[in-house]
Amino acid sequence: MLAAIASTTLGDDVFLEDPTTNALQSWIADLTGKAAALLVMSGTMGNQVAIRAHLTAPPHAVLCDHRAHILRAEAGGVASLCGAQVEGVFPANGAHLTLEDVQQHAVLGDDIHGCPTRLVELENTLGGNVMPLAEMRRIGAWCRENGIITHLDGARLWEAVAAGHGTLREYCECVDSVQLCFSKGLGAPMGSIIVGTDEFVKRSRWIRKSIGGGIRMAGVVSAAARTAVEEQFFGGRLQKTHVLARRLADKWVSLGGKLNVPTETNMVWLDVKASGVSAQDITRLAAERNIKTFATRIVVHYQISELAMQGMEEVMEIVMKDKKAALNGAGAA
Incomplete structure (x- = not known):
């Protein structure tokens, strides 16, 4: 990993000029089956940029597990950066959210007293435990039918895949966007990546810049990230x-x-x-x-x-x- 950092390219990522970063983003997009990807400096930044990119103007609410990282460990970013209300749901099964949990707590319709659910955020793994692929598919399908955006905090999704519960593509196709971390589990010094549509990534790049996330010599981060995926994830x-x-x-x-x-x-x-x-x-x-x-x-x-x-x-x-x-x-x- 240190050798990869020492020999990396030093192009300017703000102007899309770094070959190592561009290659990493294309590679991860392909692995996940998404159109595009964007390097960010942390999982928190990735989640917050993704949610902000999806949400336009209030009123809007985000529904998630009550233990979710975006609710418990991101300094209130969804409220301060997105102006969104967050509803943390206690899973009825005590383990992970189900479609029934989402249906029970999602706010739909035109009743002006409620804050409409615009985005459902899932986390996999959460506390080291895997959300079943079948359940993610159920939730994703229902959200699409009801015009609700889905985002996956997949900081530790590598672990779910390594445990044999599904492929990266299978998990990522359930949702509109995903954040994947290069440091947790994989051991890179820093960095995460978000994946989604071309339009989503274009907007995310704008938002990343607005909160200080645009960096110049991104190759030193990207080189270590790619090595981490190749050696730890694909290396078994x-x-x-x-x-x-x-x-x-x-x-x-x-x-x-x-x-x-x-x-x-x-x-x-x-x-x-x-x-x-x-x-x-x-x-x-x-x-x-x-x-x-x-x-x-x-x-x-x-x-x-x-x-x-x-x-x-x-x-x-x-x-x-x-x-x-x-x-x-x-x-x-």
């Missing part, structure tokens, strides 16, 4: 992280621990409350072994060493052993 490294994640999940369960959700890709979510252990203890013990965890979320990436895996398994053994000792002590008292 993501599948290996899924195997390691399941290994940690199985270890935790074998010790008597509980999981918040099934481990479907590269994330393990420990249910510390149900397991009767402390998230702080897990974080502290992991840090002592030079392992960084995000509270009760463990994310496995393709550079994780066997030493780190063994260290995390040791952390699990210690906290569960301490729990049993505490319970035995309480029983003796």
Whole structure:
């Protein structure tokens, strides 16, 4: 990846003059089955540019999962940049949005008291869990029938594909636009890309410029991004992280621990409350072994060493052993 960065072209992407960036955009558009693509500096920028490009003038509302990145982790961008109301929906099945969820909460018709749903935003994967391709197809078809735009936050869509749930093209054909991240999972230093129609990308380029997203020597980003896709996605490294994640999940369960959700890709979510252990203890013990965890979320990436895996398994053994000792002590008292 460093070699690709060092040897890249240095054309001006603001004027569409960088061959590496142009080639990356054409390549990703082809992989996803979309007409065009646009490099952006982050997944947040990609989602916000895409939503702003789709929405024209208020009133308009965006419907999404209540845990969606655009709602929980993008600094209120949909409201401030798009002037849109966001409705976060709790999936009835507790796992992912279904067509029935969308139908129940979408605002259609001409009642002037409501804010009309103009865009449905999906996220796949969300928290490491896969939204089934069949469900995305149902939602996409219904939205098209009702004149509702669809956008997919596919920052981790690579993981869903690597897990064997569908191809990039199959997922992307369900929606009008997609954001794909080059850093999450794939390990590029930075960058995401959005794909859609020619007109969508043309408008997105304008909006990207308006929020400071136009950069000059974009080749240094594009070269690393392409290498990340080629080596991690097509090289089979993501599948290996899924195997390691399941290994940690199985270890935790074998010790008597509980999981918040099934481990479907590269994330393990420990249910510390149900397991009767402390998230702080897990974080502290992991840090002592030079392992960084995000509270009760463990994310496995393709550079994780066997030493780190063994260290995390040791952390699990210690906290569960301490729990049993505490319970035995309480029983003796």
